[in-house]
Amino acid sequence: MTNPEIRRATAEDVPAIVDFLADDELGKTREAPGDPCYAETFAAIAADPNQFLAVVDDGGAVVGCLQLTFIPGLSLKAMWRGQIESVRIASSRRGQGLGHVMIDWAVAECRRRGCGLVQLTMNKSRTDSHRFYESLGFEATHEGFKLVF
Amino acid sequence: MTNPEIRRATAEDVPAIVDFLADDELGKTREAPGDPCYAETFAAIAADPNQFLAVVDDGGAVVGCLQLTFIPGLSLKAMWRGQIESVRIASSRRGQGLGHVMIDWAVAECRRRGCGLVQLTMNKSRTDSHRFYESLGFEATHEGFKLVF
Numbered sequence: 286m287t288n289p290e291i292r293r294a295t296a297e298d299v300p301a302i303v304d305f306l307a308d309d310e311l312g313k314t315r316e317a318p319g320d321p322c323y324a325e326t327f328a329a330i331a332a333d334p335n336q337f338l339a340v341v342d343d344g345g346a347v348v349g350c351l352q353l354t355f356i357p358g359l360s361l362k363a364m365w366r367g368q369i370e371s372v373r374i375a376s377s378r379r380g381q382g383l384g385h386v387m388i389d390w391a392v393a394e395c396r397r398r399g400c401g402l403v404q405l406t407m408n409k410s411r412t413d414s415h416r417f418y419e420s421l422g423f424e425a426t427h428e429g430f431k432l433v434f
Numbered sequence: 435m436t437n438p439e440i441r442r443a444t445a446e447d448v449p450a451i452v453d454f455l456a457d458d459e460l461g462k463t464r465e466a467p468g469d470p471c472y473a474e475t476f477a478a479i480a481a482d483p484n485q486f487l488a489v490v491d492d493g494g495a496v497v498g499c500l501q502l503t504f505i506p507g508l509s510l511k512a513m514w515r516g517q518i519e520s521v522r523i524a525s526s527r528r529g530q531g532l533g534h535v536m537i538d539w540a541v542a543e544c545r546r547r548g549c550g551l552v553q554l555t556m557n558k559s560r561t562d563s564h565r566f567y568e569s570l571g572f573e574a575t576h577e578g579f580k581l582v583f
Contacts, residue, residue: 320512404555425578429577433550
């Protein structure tokens with residue numbers, strides 16, 4: 286692996302990101318690559334200064350992505366929270382330490398934006414990923430509830 | 435209880451909201467009512483169209499609060515997510531069904547904004563609240579990880 290750059294995603298990166306989302310045990314049944322819905326929501330992400338959709342660019346090839354949301358809140362002495370969603374790595378690049386690089390970058394970016402904590406939720410079936418986040422100092426202190434319409 | 439109105443919080447509501455946050459088993463040690471940090475972050479919340487800090491106004495008395503964040507994301511066919519944080523009810527008004535009214539309102543508001551799911555995390559020590567959300571149809575499918583700086 287060369288030294289990958291983590292940068293803000295552009296509209297041109299959306300197809301690659303959707304391919305990552307679909308190339309996943311949970312995602313393969315719930316994405317529709319090519320659907321125009323992705324470009325529309327990408328425009329909303331790009332227009333929101335509290336969203337940062339990032340890609341890992343390795344010499345022009347997009348090999349990973351994650352999304353940060355910066356959330357202002359009054360609790361915990363009005364602490365901003367950084368939230369990580371949709372972390373994905375190209376299947377050909379897994380097991381090479383790229384996830385560690387990406388999460389280190391995400392945590393640093395949240396600090397830079399003034400956040401006092403970083404949070405994420407993960408499906409309970411992704412047990413390997415649980416150990417990964419614990420190894421980086423994250424603690425599974427919360428239950429994550431979802432209500433799907 | 436009269437028929438409470440759920441409305442967007444104003445700067446004048448911030449002291450009441452901070453009092454709720456501090457009047458809580460976990461919150462009592464981690465808030466600082468009167469600190470100017472709250473007004474500063476409130477301004478960021480009010481300026482962000484994807485934040486909705488709501489209060490429950492019962493005839494002029496603020497008796498509860500919650501915060502919604504509307505998050506555009508590419509996963510799940512570019513579904514927007516509604517996220518609920520900082521749900522609090524005045525101690526004098528607990529056990530009267532107000533929480534149910536507030537979460538029903540929050541879910542309806544997320545639907546109105548085009549979200550396809552609603553999510554929240556809750557400290558694992560709040561076991562009574564877990565049962566409450568499960569009774570409303572939420573499922574604890576995820577682990578909630580936090581990294582506090």
